[in-house]
Amino acid sequence: MISFIAKRLAQSLLVMAIVSAVSFSLFNFVGDPVNNMVGQDATREQRLEIRDKLGLDDPIITQYSRFVGNMLKAEFGLSYRIKRPVDDLIAERLPATLELVFVSAVISLFFGIILGIYTGIKRNSWISRVILSTSLAGVSLPTFVIGIGLIYLFAVHLRWLPSSGRSGVVALGWWKTSLITLEGWRSIILPAITLSLFQLTLILRLVRAEMMEVMRTDFIKFARARGLSERAINFRHALRNTLVPVITIIGLNIGGLVAFSVVTETVFQWPGTGLMFIQAVNFVDVPIMAAYLVFVALLFVIINLIVDILYFVVDPRIRLGG
């Protein structure tokens, strides 16, 4: 167990090392950092002073290790555009993104798994066929088109829900949540559905495929030959074996949600980190880009680590060795 987790940790560190190198090189290779900080019309002295302050003349290794040191303290410097510390900016906008991702994850996992199991078991019913064709359409709908469609229908046409922004925010200590007011739920529901639909259909199709794969195995046939009930076969034997690969997808799924929150937040003007990232890219605001990259990679590494541990719990072949 310990060696298994140690190995995974080592891999995670490798990922973080590479990602930090990428974000470090963003600072150095995208535009001139001094220009970015002081603007075109600064004097030569001012420039030299800043070069010196930033240590831009140090050897590259020294600069990188300083960058990693700062990264560990969550310091990425000042945003070029907004001139505020990047870590503050991210901390401020993090709750909005995490809440959106959380609600979407719950929606996509819940409906994805349930519908996947249903279509996997009742393979030939017409309801399954309808669900499946709809799901293929779901995979084909770009997230931003879904968003626009929902806004047009529910906000412009029916006027039931707000078209954009995050309202009903209440502060719980430093965490500002929108999940405890009706107004907050009214504003999160459209973006959450938009974000979850694509992942929902992916999970649905995957669970169904895995379920069908398991149903073809010999041990299911042997369970049938022992006269076990369909219920026991579907839920005790097939479902658990289906869940092992599905766990991996849950990890990827949450990753996908974080990624596409960029799109959803843009469509709905949702004040989260994704929207901030897109604006940063537009203005080549390197500190925010670099920090966001590191933040996303860290999130992923943590999710993947949890997935690995879950694997360990569910599958005795990994737990007990072969």
Next chain:
Amino acid sequence: MDKIDDKPLTRWQRFKDNDIVWSFLSSPGAMIAAVVASVMILACIFAPVIAPFDPFDPAQISLWDGKLPPSWVEGGQSKYLLGTDNQGRDMFSTILYGGRLSILVGLAAVCLGMVLGVTLGVIAGYVGGVTDAVIMRLADVQLTIPGILLAILINGVGRAALPYELRDEFAIYVVILAIGLTDWPQFARVARGATLVETNKEYVQAARIIGLPSLLIMSRHIMPNTLRPILVIATIGLALAIISEATLSFLGQGIPPTTPSLGTLIRVGNDYLFSGLWWITLFPAVALIVLVFSVNLLGDWLRDALNPKLR
């Protein structure tokens, strides 16, 4: 015992007897999808021949004709079948030209990702050892970061690296590069997996005993046998690449808004959605969805048809 016919089958007989062809001919969904996808792709590629207007020719554009609704709606003009956009461009022609760009970007990106991924994947699988570890670790790390984010990043960096005046001109190539570079780990993984399976098969060992060099074994024996799963990934990848291009352009990160692509059209249309000009968004969106849906449908069918376990 099977009897041995003296006459080998002709190519046509072989083709008709092929399980995949047969599966295609007995699956109406796949056939409709194939027809729809090929009609759309051909129409877009031959846009200069088919389109009634040229959206790039200022002489054919009149701002007076701007924001006209589709021809069947009150106020529409019969020469603009699907209406006009805010600049007075004919929607139908613009969609054809925009679709052309989207499809070309998608195809080029998938090809880039496929060539890169398959080459690296087959090498990793066949050579093994350190080469394998380095390539696949790289792929793993890249897969940790979701594709669309990476594409945004590569695209952003790529544009920032170009001199300002060249940005619009090279935007298409940057987008292709961004999407293609995010695509390769998928191909590499599948190609490596298939290569591992094939390498362990005895025909590869037979080729090695004959004394064929590794390069020949990889190109003549292994690669052709990994094509089936790659084809599935490539088809679904094309759908995803078209979506990615549209998404990038919609976010203002991809194709410049002045050049029509399905994504930029929807982006422009979105600004006019609230003022009731629904057709500027709706028609490009429908074109995008129908195109992606039919490509996905084909990919889905192909995956089932090529999976011998499902037959």
Next chain:
Amino acid sequence: MLLEIDGLNIAFPTRRGIVNAAKSVSLSVRAGEVLGLVGESGAGKSTIGNAIIDLLEAPGRVTAGSIRFMGEELRTMDADQMRDVRGKRIGMIFQDPQTSLNPLMTIGAQLVETIEKSTKLRGRGAYDHAVALLEQVGITEAVARLRAYPHQFSGGMRQRVVIALALAGDPDLIIADEPTTALDVSIQAQILDLIKSLCRERNLGVIIVTHDIGVIANIADRVAVMYNGEIVETGDVAQVLGAPKHVYTQSLIAAVPRADTKLDRFTSVDYIEGNTASFRRIDIQNHWLGKSQRHDHTGDAIEVSNLNLSFVLQKAMLKRNRRMLKAVSDVNFTVQKGETFGLVGESGSGKSTVARLIAGLYKPDSGQVHVFGKDINQNRKAPESRAARQALQMIFQDPYSSLNARMRVLDIVAEPIRFYRLTDSEQETRTIVGDLLEHVGLGAAAALKYPHEFSGGQRQRISIARALASRPRILICDEPTSALDVSVQATILNLLKDLQQELGLTMLFISHDLPVIRQMCDRVAIMRHGEICEVAEIDAFFEAPQHSYSKHLLDLMPDMNLLTAPTSKV
């Protein structure tokens, strides 16, 4: 009668028309009796077992006939009634114990679940019964083993668990579908003994579905022989095996390799091959193929000295944490020019690894392989090393994976000729490929087809033609017939024998099948756990084995006495 099947028809609709897997099959089983259902692949024997408990794979279905079990008609039962029959009254054992058990549930959970479903026992009672069942099928420390997962058992142990599961509902009839095919010979004998004794103790009816005449001879009381969906002969085991009446049974039994005496050739099986056209055999002496190898090959064909190879089972950074498998351990032997040398062992004994080391597919950790006096691992690029490798070709076990499915037979066979430029023109290459295909009994027309158009035996012939195209002096045959039906095996082995005589080939013949070894080899080496136990002349080995493991292996060989003289053994 426990089970009576009458006029059973099973049809599989396919796009090329309806395939009848069983055609008016009738058979019966009494309590306390083992019925062997024997046939070659595609005979339809497995579908009958599946049809009895209504588990035919889609789109197969029963189209006619009746299945009466203890006087009740099974065909008219609905799904719920059928579920009550399964497990409770008819138990089933499948071929592969590796895949028959749910990998995520403990053995105990799977047993208790099955017991609770099909008996009145609950909770503690069911648990105690599970312990008793495991003990009955010969698993020691049953209480501890109940908490284990399937992957913690060996193949033979897993098959015992499968049998315990089949017995859990205390059924009256057991259907065992190839229950020992996936197991090693030594385990195979134990499992057959277990099934036989359970049959006697519990007065069970047993149907054993198998392709293996040896299994039938060992365990069955009565036999039904299936060919092409029909039962061609039924009767007492001694009568059917000793004095078969039907032509098919006669030729099938004639094709079974004998371990007692060495014959020149296998009896050819005309009935099964059908009216195969006879193919032109080429005049080897004046042919391209006969003019092989200008090089003077001197010395012993193969000399293996102090060969060692380990595989890493579990990777680790520290050397002491790595788990290694010693696949080949200090192996020494010499194969003389022109002889056939056998390499025998059970699965995992390292015999195939030795073959691959000699073929240069693996590199040894230490030790040398000399082919005609040249060290093949030294200076692999040198022309002599290349010539040595070209002199050595291999025929593989699995006819389905040993040919590249995307290449035409012509290109497969011509590949070494083209690569080494062994001919002057493409025209000549094509002629020679045609000649080779004629010579191995396929006909020149096969050249333009793809591998999937051929059966397993025919593919093995293509493999042989490809090996010949390098004009080899040494042929390594790695279990060349173990994936083939016994009748096809006979023809392939005859072909190999002929080729060896005509071309004066040296052969290294690897097999787990002792009778085949006896028929094919001049000398034999016995391998176990990567080591060689004994090297002996073939007759000496079979008549007076020296090593204890050799004796053990020979004891396990199915008793084939029934096949010659009908005796009153049962």
